[in-house]
Amino acid sequence: MTTIFDAPEDFATTALAGFAAIYQRNVRLVKGGVVRSTKVPKGKVAVVVGGGSGHYPAFAGYVGPGLADAAVAGDVFASPSTAAVARVCRHADQGGGVLLGFGNYAGDVLNFGVAAERLRSEGIDVRILPVTDDVASAPVDSSAKRRGIAGDLVVFKIAGAAAEAGKSLDEVERLARYANDRTFSFGVAFGGCTLPGAAGPLFTVPDGQMALGLGIHGEPGVSEEPIATASDLAKLLTGKLLAERPAGASKAAAVLNGLGSTKYEELFVLWTAVAKELAEACVEVVDPECGEFVTSLDMQGCSLTLLWLNEELEALWRAPADAPVLRKGVIIAAEPATDEIADADGPQSFAPASEASKASGKCIARLIGNIADALKEAEEELGRIDAFAGDGDHGQGMRRGSAAASDAAQTAVAAGAGAASVLAAAGDAWADRAGGTSGAIWGLALRSWSNAFSDEDKASDAATVEGSRLALEGVTRLGRARVGDKTLVDALVPFVETLERESAAGRPLVEAWNAAATAAQEAADATSALTPKLGRARPLAEKSIGHPDAGAVSLALVARVAGAFLKEAAAG
Amino acid sequence: MTTIFDAPEDFATTALAGFAAIYQRNVRLVKGGVVRSTKVPKGKVAVVVGGGSGHYPAFAGYVGPGLADAAVAGDVFASPSTAAVARVCRHADQGGGVLLGFGNYAGDVLNFGVAAERLRSEGIDVRILPVTDDVASAPVDSSAKRRGIAGDLVVFKIAGAAAEAGKSLDEVERLARYANDRTFSFGVAFGGCTLPGAAGPLFTVPDGQMALGLGIHGEPGVSEEPIATASDLAKLLTGKLLAERPAGASKAAAVLNGLGSTKYEELFVLWTAVAKELAEACVEVVDPECGEFVTSLDMQGCSLTLLWLNEELEALWRAPADAPVLRKGVIIAAEPATDEIADADGPQSFAPASEASKASGKCIARLIGNIADALKEAEEELGRIDAFAGDGDHGQGMRRGSAAASDAAQTAVAAGAGAASVLAAAGDAWADRAGGTSGAIWGLALRSWSNAFSDEDKASDAATVEGSRLALEGVTRLGRARVGDKTLVDALVPFVETLERESAAGRPLVEAWNAAATAAQEAADATSALTPKLGRARPLAEKSIGHPDAGAVSLALVARVAGAFLKEAAAG
The missing domain is CATH 1.25.40.340 (DhaL domain)
Incomplete structure (x- = not known):
């Protein structure tokens, strides 16, 4: 249940304003979105991302050095308007062109696509990148029809790191598309989500059941099954993704994503089981992330994302990032501890006794x-x-x-x-x-x-x-x-x-x-x-x-x- | 509803193991808790925090340079044992003594207190710091009886920054106690929380109502009221805290904390209203935080915490920190942007027409x-x-x-x-x-x-x-x-x-x-x-x-x- 708001129709804009107020170090509010509040080198490719609201930290939480340059935010679960996309891109453009990333949904494809055409007519080089990671939403032979879910984070991270490294728009686009081709996600939901001000949830999952392959706007799942244990859920999620493992791939970035109401501690429990499954499948996991990255209001559930790495992608995945919700790299320099962890159960010997x-x-x-x-x-x-x-x-x-x-x-x-x-x-x-x-x-x-x-x-x-x-x-x-x-x-x-x-x-x-x-x-x-x-x-x-x-x-x-x-x- | 687990009795330990696996850069798992995985200078005061599980990121998420040295984790909503507290402290101690921070609950007071006595008998100087920020749990004239809720974060942040700065145990203790005396929180709940494996929630809040002053383990609230708008909720929360504003205090650190199932976007909406109230009360807010810091499993609700700053506390609050959930400071150096945000609505002039x-x-x-x-x-x-x-x-x-x-x-x-x-x-x-x-x-x-x-x-x-x-x-x-x-x-x-x-x-x-x-x-x-x-x-x-x-x-x-x-x- 979404509970805190004044006027439901102002939910998305007020949330964005509050976010921008909290994260002043990272972002500045513009009409329809946020842009970095830090100086960006002239000529750097701008990575602009976006979509509807209700998915926080997607997308405003991704803005910062090493990740996105700006984010466009539509109303709750609604694509931002063409004009808003174009406007935020104009703010973000540094003369190096714009990579425009979004999840593959009809409304977003439309608005981001039209905005790209409009910007091109103004002389800004814009490439669009619809993320298509959700394996549940279309078969592998029509993967271009797949929706974008938590794969957004990893694909945008690759694009952001490439742009930060000073690569050209052609290169940033190539790397982002390559990352998207190698990014796969699968999710389950235990309960629905409620729009601000709505009397009931957008959908429900029967008690004791989980919906497989559900989208992040209440789109229908592929099937329903009884809720599994953490171990069985890990088998299910990894199984769906390993089925599309590219030939020869052995290293992967991983994101275990909570959809809103699922506790971090539940995700950690699940991660121990997921890590075990991946280890058994001989997958070396690089810098896994576990938390809320692409949510669906107060939906209960989670998804697992794998990005199959090569050397180039691994370097970009590991590169520093300084956005509100993805901070990779060191703030306070500290050497790793190398000493063995000794037993610390205190004195065990007894004083001599009469x-x-x-x-x-x-x-x-x-x-x-x-x-x-x-x-x-x-x-x-x-x-x-x-x-x-x-x-x-x-x-x-x-x-x-x-x-x-x-x-x-x-x-x-x-x-x-x-x-x-x-x-x-x-x-x-x-x-x-x-x-x-x-x-x-x-x-x-x-x-x-x-x-x-x-x-x-x-x-x-x-x-x-x-x-x-x-x-x-x-x-x-x-x-x-x-x-x-x-x-x-x-x-x-x-x-x-x-x-x-x-x-x-x-x-x-x-x-x-x-x-x-x-x-x-x-x-x-x-x-x-x-x-x-x-x-x-x-x-x-x-x-x-x-x-x-x-x-x-x-x-x-x-x-x-x-x-x-x-x-x-x-x-x- | 807590949904993901294998055996409910293993929930807390498995979650901790999963957390430690994800955050290897920050922590190492020891029996009953986690310690920093980075080298700590000899002689530095160790800040060890802890309490029951189910409150993530409290307390393991606080471990890292600039914040805590180690965290002890009990079972869900249960104090860690005396032996676990003592063991984790022995791991963390660098010869500079230990500040032991925890929320003021009977079980924690007991176990941390006894552990402190045991460690003192072994020659380790240990000071205990029960956090008492919850204004709803006891009147102002018996504030030592108050519970610790999200104030934990700010008090531990002050202690951690003081310890990182190389201050003595006496100084770290003085500053932490001073911070605790100036930290006030008030919370509301919209819905209860469910223990892993339990058939129903620990408590419920009637539909359309909110419970005022609820604790983080299902302790009874002070009263119930109809759910308020964001603006009225902000008035309620700030009103309770401003009533105990110390004489002359004008600057405050603020934490708007979600209890588990309340969305970040709801918190941001609320923050815009809270910021307005605080500005009207002439409170200058320093580095506010908005997110999940002390949760109660899947409880729905939030709390507001203010720490009234003086110059000394402000410097410590602003100091860098590099823990999983509180990262303050710069990873990628970037100058603040200083240019005015211009209008970017695109070309508005029209071509000449016949x-x-x-x-x-x-x-x-x-x-x-x-x-x-x-x-x-x-x-x-x-x-x-x-x-x-x-x-x-x-x-x-x-x-x-x-x-x-x-x-x-x-x-x-x-x-x-x-x-x-x-x-x-x-x-x-x-x-x-x-x-x-x-x-x-x-x-x-x-x-x-x-x-x-x-x-x-x-x-x-x-x-x-x-x-x-x-x-x-x-x-x-x-x-x-x-x-x-x-x-x-x-x-x-x-x-x-x-x-x-x-x-x-x-x-x-x-x-x-x-x-x-x-x-x-x-x-x-x-x-x-x-x-x-x-x-x-x-x-x-x-x-x-x-x-x-x-x-x-x-x-x-x-x-x-x-x-x-x-x-x-x-x-x-």
Whole structure:
């Protein structure tokens, strides 16, 4: 949906004015288009490109040294008028003639063609170059009928680089035509696009389907298929293009183009799969580009373009360019880094420990093993509880974190670590493997707790109680949650307070602990009545009323497991 | 909708890998993030930024000279783990210490904070900088509680430029904190975002509404309002930010940020309105940026950020940067153009004409005036017919084009132009003002027709008939349409053929013309049975069956009006 505009009929001109205001360093606004705002050498061939609006960065975003000299912009999805094309060309002409590039559409062929005739009658040498890269739009034996889509970018880049290098109009035209002959694109759409002010989209793609070979103005696709995985989509796109691979071609420039609403991150995901397919087909990819280059308003989808390079084209493709959306070359000179990327997981050796502390460390590792077992068993139930207020991955995170913590604790024990080091290693592993906020909180809690222990002494009861306070402080200092926010803090505070109070009253650790565990459980149950406060979306917050907080529930579970362990240890 | 992925749980890591493959010149992939792929001077302060994925280009897109040294990437919308943050910092550290920048969210505060503590214990000096620019997320008197949104970019830019300039960690931290204190953002959303693999969006915004002050992970907005025009939206955004303008501040860096699915062209439209508001508030805007900088998957919406500059901040904001998404500075040295932009509408003077040809020119101008009157009257009807197969603007285009042609013809007559020049001027004006394909075709037809006339001779009957053939040739040569394609050519071909046949048979022009006009009308009516062929969307093509082509209908109308004019002229 196109949402931001004043009068829909002013959309294209206002967008162009805003673009020109932002990119003053690159362009100047003229009636119907933009021209470079930098000096251009007299006699240089002018590369003028254009077409309808709604395809940004095509075409105004291509204007700058190394690429186009000017761009003509029509109304949304409408060819610019003959007069506008002619006018912008007159601005751009430096006496070296004009190469006029546009996508191969009836309206553009007409307006750019007539403008070229008019300019020739005025004594300006103009050559026209309709780009015809879309393999879906006509069979290979009538490739001159093909539409121009994202191939515009690569063909204009070649022309722009040739013109910047001072080549003659004949040469620029020859190279651009040669590049066009070797440029192939294929696209898919997942959803339509909406003209500014229109009540509905120009076309729709059925849910779960993708339209193959769709144009960039709502032209019909060749067929529809169920939406593919990234890997299968990469096979589809590369397959269509490799089918027309010129004999002997082994190097290609590549452009993975988003049509408007497809995320850059989706394109990057797709690129990993495309790169794999191209590597398997023994295609060496040169300077690939991945982003929005020829869009279709807010259309969802993408296209892949390959330009098969020879030495001449490769040099032009690699040449510097300084346009708003294609900037190739160096701004700040910096040598490539050549050092190997070493492992950077931090210190892994442990301080020497006393036998007493090692024994405590072993005990801690066993306890964490028990906790991991219990959390593995509770994974599904914790996930179910979490799903009321979050994305339901709490059980998975707790299982992964505690398993990693248990492994790390055992590794530390085997390496002769003391109590403090074993617990710290467990905490770090938990945070690293569980991910998310709860993983970080558990990691922080265990690491903070470990500060009450040392590697010289046995982990005393007093240190254990002190550790619980350190854990709470760590969690609240960095985690920011307070009692009543419906987080694990709601259970941790009564746990620590009860443990301290009962210990101070002289009860043995195992009793004090189990009283604290009971308090934690009661508090966890009571979180059902609360709504979460910390940066959760409103619908989720509302859904969670009547359900306990998964973090508080898992804290109570861990407290209970530890209580049972202490009881057993005291008994044994 | 996030559509392209293989396994949803691998989305973030695969996207990061694809990004690193595309931007090898800038970054190297490490576990959990990316670091610069260029050499960094020993002792330089490392600026490490990060947060969850799904916000591209935040944060990996910021890595490069003049901006960040490294970025840590968590899972989609999830904080990276403490271990990942620490690991990436160890890679980036050059002995000058680390400034660790992130948006102010509980999970990030926790993980980056704990990582900083861990790194300090290893002897690396680390300062943390939670960005707090979102004015909607907390009142001004508790601004430390505010979330970080697109202000990330500007605060990190200041830190990166300061670090690149060789400043100490103390200085880099001071400047970054100062920038954060002076950075304010406000955003609106028109639609929600969908996690990869999720069945539905994380949240929705009611149709026709916009959510004010929404976060970038689906956090609740402050309120909802009906979607505003670009002008009103600009007032809203600037109003929220100007309310917190620091005393004496008059210069600001500005970032107009798209959240994912909002088009760049929409942002440019909005920027023209924002620039107006800021100018009215006497804010001098320095190097504004307009594009996607901090996104929220496929969320629709935008935010405006202002950083209030002093001299020190302005120099840092303007400093070169060479990251994938923020490239400031020159690649190809080029002087700004200083010449005035002159009018470039082409030759306006007319060749000297004979009195006989001037008289014909006057006649042609009168005829075109009649045509313009008739098309003005028919505007609504032609629009109605066009709406079956197009966007319904045919009547408007014909009215505008013919009115402009009539004005231009009269101007040419007043300037003493002959028949050929009057008709050519009329054609050019029609093409320029009508826009679109039909405007170009009419302009081309009239200009081609004018080639049968001269400025020396009277426009003879024979020349008039010859002109009709030239017009047809011009239209079919550049316009590509053939009979049966459901265009104006379907009416123009029988018109020209009848006119030639009847003239050749010795009938006077007025009779031949009116026979031709009848043939054109019959052919226009018969287009009801055809479906269009030329690049129109399938649903539109199907809708048009049973309705005549608007272009053919208007051609027949013009032929009829001209016939009546000839009859009257012959009678008078």
